[in-house]
Amino acid sequence: MGISQDEQQSISDLVGQYKALPGALLPLLHAIQKQVGHVPDAAVPIIAKGLNLSRAEVHGVISFYHDFRITPVGRHTVQICRAEACQSMGSRQLEAHAKQALGVDYGETTADGAITLEPVYCLGNCACSPSVRINDDVFARVDAQRFDELVSGLSAEESVAK
Amino acid sequence: MIFYIPQDTTALALGSEAVARALQAVGIEPVRNGSRGLFWLEPLLEVATDQGRIAFGPVAAQDIPSIIDALASDPASHVLYQGEVAEIPFLKSQQRLTYARAGLGDPVCLDNYKSLNGFKGLKKALQMTGQQIVDQVKDSGLRGRGGAAFPAGIKWQTVHDAGKDGCQKYIVCNADEGDSGTFADRLVMEADPYQLIEGMIIAGLAVGADQGYIYLRSEYPLAHKLLNIAIDRAVQANFLGENIQGCGKTFHLEVRLGAGAYICGEETSLLESLEGKRGMVRAKPPLPAIEGLFGMPTVVNNVLTLAAISTILAEGAAAYQNFGMGRSRGTLAIQLAGNIKCGGLIELAFGVTLREVVEDYGQGTYSGRPIRAIQVGGPLGAFLPESQWDTPMDYEAFAAIKAMIGHGGIVVFDDTADMAAQARFAMEFCVVESCGKCTPCRIGSVRGVEVIDRIVANENRDNNVILLHELCDTMEFGSLCAMGGMTPYPVRSALKHFPDDFLSRDAAGAAQGEN
Numbered sequence: 001m002g003i004s005q006d007e008q009q010s011i012s013d014l015v016g017q018y019k020a021l022p023g024a025l026l027p028l029l030h031a032i033q034k035q036v037g038h039v040p041d042a043a044v045p046i047i048a049k050g051l052n053l054s055r056a057e058v059h060g061v062i063s064f065y066h067d068f069r070i071t072p073v074g075r076h077t078v079q080i081c082r083a084e085a086c087q088s089m090g091s092r093q094l095e096a097h098a099k100q101a102l103g104v105d106y107g108e109t110t111a112d113g114a115i116t117l118e119p120v121y122c123l124g125n126c127a128c129s130p131s132v133r134i135n136d137d138v139f140a141r142v143d144a145q146r147f148d149e150l151v152s153g154l155s156a157e158e159s160v161a162k
Numbered sequence: 163m164i165f166y167i168p169q170d171t172t173a174l175a176l177g178s179e180a181v182a183r184a185l186q187a188v189g190i191e192p193v194r195n196g197s198r199g200l201f202w203l204e205p206l207l208e209v210a211t212d213q214g215r216i217a218f219g220p221v222a223a224q225d226i227p228s229i230i231d232a233l234a235s236d237p238a239s240h241v242l243y244q245g246e247v248a249e250i251p252f253l254k255s256q257q258r259l260t261y262a263r264a265g266l267g268d269p270v271c272l273d274n275y276k277s278l279n280g281f282k283g284l285k286k287a288l289q290m291t292g293q294q295i296v297d298q299v300k301d302s303g304l305r306g307r308g309g310a311a312f313p314a315g316i317k318w319q320t321v322h323d324a325g326k327d328g329c330q331k332y333i334v335c336n337a338d339e340g341d342s343g344t345f346a347d348r349l350v351m352e353a354d355p356y357q358l359i360e361g362m363i364i365a366g367l368a369v370g371a372d373q374g375y376i377y378l379r380s381e382y383p384l385a386h387k388l389l390n391i392a393i394d395r396a397v398q399a400n401f402l403g404e405n406i407q408g409c410g411k412t413f414h415l416e417v418r419l420g421a422g423a424y425i426c427g428e429e430t431s432l433l434e435s436l437e438g439k440r441g442m443v444r445a446k447p448p449l450p451a452i453e454g455l456f457g458m459p460t461v462v463n464n465v466l467t468l469a470a471i472s473t474i475l476a477e478g479a480a481a482y483q484n485f486g487m488g489r490s491r492g493t494l495a496i497q498l499a500g501n502i503k504c505g506g507l508i509e510l511a512f513g514v515t516l517r518e519v520v521e522d523y524g525q526g527t528y529s530g531r532p533i534r535a536i537q538v539g540g541p542l543g544a545f546l547p548e549s550q551w552d553t554p555m556d557y558e559a560f561a562a563i564k565a566m567i568g569h570g571g572i573v574v575f576d577d578t579a580d581m582a583a584q585a586r587f588a589m590e591f592c593v594v595e596s597c598g599k600c601t602p603c604r605i606g607s608v609r610g611v612e613v614i615d616r617i618v619a620n621e622n623r624d625n626n627v628i629l630l631h632e633l634c635d636t637m638e639f640g641s642l643c644a645m646g647g648m649t650p651y652p653v654r655s656a657l658k659h660f661p662d663d664f665l666s667r668d669a670a671g672a673a674q675g676e677n
Contacts, residue, residue, distance in 0.1 A: 006177070006675045011361050014643050016266070022437075022456065023436050023437045023438040023456075024419060024438055025419065025438030025439070026418065026420075026438055027419070030380075030419055030421070041255070046510065052440075057439075060440050061438070061439060061440055064440040064441060064597075065420075065421035065422055065423050065424065065441070066421065066422035066423060067380055067420075067422040068421060082502065083342030083343075083541065084342040084537055084541060084573045084584070084587070085343045085499040085500040085571075085573045086342070086363055087584070087587070088501040088573055088574060088575045088576070088579065089500065089501035092381040101296035110388055113285065120381060121340065121591065121594075121595070122339075122340055122341065122342045122344075122381065122543075123171075123341070123381050124171060124177050124339060124344070124345040124347075124348040124381065125172050125345065126170055126200035126342060126343045126344065126345055126497065126499030126500065126505070126571070126573065127172065127202065127345070127497070127498065127499045127505025128172055128201055128204070128505065129174065129499070129500065129501075129503065130177060131175065131641035132403060132654060133381070137174070137382075138171050138172075138174065138175040139177075139239075140172060140176045146348075147537060162481075
């Protein structure tokens with residue numbers, strides 16, 4: 001997928017900013033993802049050249065870590081904890097509900113582009129499970145009803161914004 | 163009166179921000195403290211009054227007016243009144259060393275930290291030689307709190323002695339707390355980040371390292387923010403950087419974010435990741451203490467290990483060593499989680515039994531149903547049936563029953579839990595999180611899911627059970643690290659202690675027939 005001139009420029013700028021850092025690749029990928037929303041394929045050769053790595057090495061790192069995405073995602077990321085503590089409090093039912101309510105599977109984005117649903121393995125909120133993370137906020141004791149409230153909050157916010 | 167309302171992840175997840183806003187709406191600016199770790203009471207509102215520091219919890223925004231009214235007359239009359247914080251039995255009976263400061267005040271306020279014995283250990287360390295500091299750590303009996311329980315002093319001695327004089331060395335803090343049911347590292351970083359920073363500076367002084375990294379998991383955005391604020395302030399106050407407190411020593415510290423890979427909690431994989439590579443496990447030897455980050459001698463310690471260093475230096479090795487049993491010295495940060503009524507952080511000397519933790523502290527399940535199984539030590543820990551709950555929390559006692567304390571996480575399951583499904587999940591998790599370097603882990607886990615599915619479907623059951631045991635042996639003895647090596651623990655324990663769960667779909671399957 002192509003990227004705009006602006007995006008290409010900002011990726012090059014970030015590469016310039018990070019390349020002297022020891023072990024620069026992860027911080028750089030995080031920075032690119034924060035700026036662009038994902039790490040586009042077109043970024044790979046720019047990063048490889050800047051950090052003196054092969055394109056395969058850069059691709060290998062991007063594909064190794066769950067956090068890095070190579071395609072655009074929704075305006076909000078909703079993560080449901082799948083780990084054991086949350087399972088003991090019904091997260092399996094919650095994830096089934098979430099998939100059904102949003103009409104997407106893990107890794108997919110709702111048709112309106114609002115929400116990308118992802119699994120996560122532990123948010124460190126295990127005494128008050130099940131846990132859900134929406135962008136950088138964590139929510140505790142989320143059941144199906146609470147999930148619907150949280151998610152409808154996201155859509156409502158957007159319709160107001162529009 | 164001073165009001166305190168926590169800003170830690172769990173308190174926020176339960177609505178503490180709304181409580182803070184409700185206080186501001188009536189003209190009260192609360193201190194945003196860290197959490198005490200009494201998570202079932204969060205959001206826990208504390209008020210410093212003439213009668214001491216009293217608490218209300220769990221508080222919602224709409225409770226604020228009635229609490230304000232009660233404070234003006236009789237606080238104890240309020241339905242959410244919990245009495246004096248320090249007298250709450252869950253907290254009072256603990257032996258808090260690492261968490262002594264947690265929740266007392268604003269976690270990133272440097273003056274608050276200093277007023278509560280902060281940097282006392284560092285001040286002593288600055289007067290000592292590296293070897294003297296290493297000796298203190300050895301004498302304390304401190305063992306790595308990440309899970310492997312390796313003696314910290316021996317690791318430090320190796321790094322101290324490694325390399326030529328003046329060679330680059332590193333202190334790496336493993337803050338990739340990925341085990342389900344654990345939040346002890348997060349609580350240190352969110353409630354008392356300077357303690358970790360202090361421990362890392364002392365580690366640097368001990369082994370001759372001038373650069374430290376905190377490898378923090380990306381699932382902890384709040385800890386990331388607070389650590390960066392704390393590091394900035396520590397630099398400004400000259401506790402970090404060059405010529406620390408005028409003593410001529412240098413230590414730089416940086417937080418690096420992981421990217422959602424459980425395996426990066428394994429120390430060699432973590433080092434690869436810090437170097438900007440795929441988090442592939444390295445074969446050992448060479449040990450990271452000899453050839454670690456960028457090939458240089460490196461101390462890799464868990465957050466709790468490094469945090470404990472501040473206490474050990476401040477109070478002396480003997481004081482720390484006095485806690486505990488057998489070869490497990492000091493205190494253990496027990497994290498009580500899952501289906502539990504009163505979940506939270508319990509810091510106690512080693513030796514308390516699992517039953518005491520879940521029954522006395524935890525008060526049973528959240529659902530009110532009987533406890534069926536307890537998983538200790540994260541996703542690689544065994545599921546323990548009731549017959550094993552009297553095991554004392556001690557590294558050796560747990561190893562003797564083929565279980566592990568690990569990082570101290572306890573996840574409770576009630577009697578609705580399907581242990582065959584949990585065994586399958588253990589394999590599934592290994593499929594998702596294996597780094598892929600060694601075959602037993604990468605492929606064994608995939609085959610493990612398939613074999614469990616066949617057992618549950620009653621397909622050639624007896625032979626498949628034998629096959630599963632053999633597969634578990636192969637993974638345990640043939641894997642490069644604990645990921646593949648210990649995934650069999652939850653699987654085998656589920657199979658051994660809860661065999662009926664692997665049969666339970668028999669009847670259902672037969673009845674459903676073609677469905």
